[in-house]
Amino acid sequence: MQILVIGAGVIGAAIAFQLTRRGHEVTILEGQGIAAGASGRSFGWINASYGLSPAHYHLRREGIAAHRRLDGLLPSSPTRWPGCMWFESQGEEQLRFAKELRAMDYPVEEWDQTRIKAALPQLGQSPETALYLPTEGAVDPGELAQRLIAASGGRLWRGIAVHALVETQGKVTGVVTAQGVLGADAVVVAAGTGATALLQTVGVALPMLSRPGLILKTPPLPPVLPLVLWGPGGELRQDNAGRLVMPTAANHQGDAAETISGLASLHADAAMTRLRALLPGVQCDWDEVTLAHRPVPGDGLPVIGAALPGLWLAVMHSGATLAAITAELLAAEIDGKESADLAEFRPNRFS
Structure with missing residues (x-):
């Protein structure tokens, strides 16, 4: 046809x-x-x-x-499979989420602080526990x-x-x-x-639905983040070019905002503050912020x-x-x- x-x-x-x-x-x-x-x-x-x-x-x-x-x-697929570490919440909320994922037969591992520090020594403050989701990936x-x-x-x-x-x-x-x-x-x-x-x-x-979203990127950096992070400060990953990529909304997946108020730079600055709290060793600022209208x-x-x-x-x-x-x-x-x-x-x- x-x-x-x-x-x-x-x-x-x-x-x-x-x-x-x-x-x-x-x-x-x-x-x-x-x-x-x-x-x-x-x-x-x-x-x-x-x-x-x-x-x-x-x-x-x-x-x-x-x-x-x-x-x-x-050939030469750009997709990578680093998995994701989830620590958006601790305690009962984390246990509830792990139980919910396991009920759907979704692969999940429970990491203690020793395991977290070994995998991510660059984290500013390691949570006591986290969930690792090994099947998740990332791609541009x-x-x-x-x-x-x-x-x-x-x-x-x-x-x-x-x-x-x-x-x-x-x-x-x-x-x-x-x-x-x-x-x-x-x-x-x-x-x-x-x-x-x-x-x-x-x-x-x-x-x-109207679902605008802002994404910031840093200049290329040496490898600092080997997996996708889903933490209380937002979602964060490092792309194939070495750039840290972060939505400016702290909960991008569940973000239901219909408009974005204020200059994009203000949102990017606030997100960069959260990024530095997650990775205090990052010695750079954002150099790109992009608006997307997500097709929802x-x-x-x-x-x-x-x-x-x-x-x-x-x-x-x-x-x-x-x-x-x-x-x-x-x-x-x-x-x-x-x-x-x-x-x-x-x-x-x-x-």
């Missing part, structure tokens, strides 16, 4: 990669640049220790496994998107914005661009926060699957965790194999 994928973020790139592996001819349409939206401004944490429902947890868990499979297919979704598109063999139309979808006798048959109409056998919308306006052109509803559908859950004949959707947060599994399942469904794992995430729930 000739398939158009709208959006060159990590979700669209992963879908294009899987579709070309199945023999489809794929064209990716992107109005700006590869990972120009949320994918290029992401914390990049791959995990399933956070979920909004049992089905959401299961999908995220499968997302980790799918990323591992993708590692085996993609923008870098992953670049590599997936390069490896896919699909065609990329960059700087070509899609203005509308074309519907013919109840089936989506192409897209409208400033240069004209481009036809296809199927269209996949993986356009993040831009999906709603496109879908309105064919009468498909997709409400979205109206009920918080991913939107994956067919919306109309010929039209498929893949809109969600977090793409870092869910890109690989979304691509596998959606590509299989386009080829006619429906997945029960997507039952809770169908687009028609907003009809």
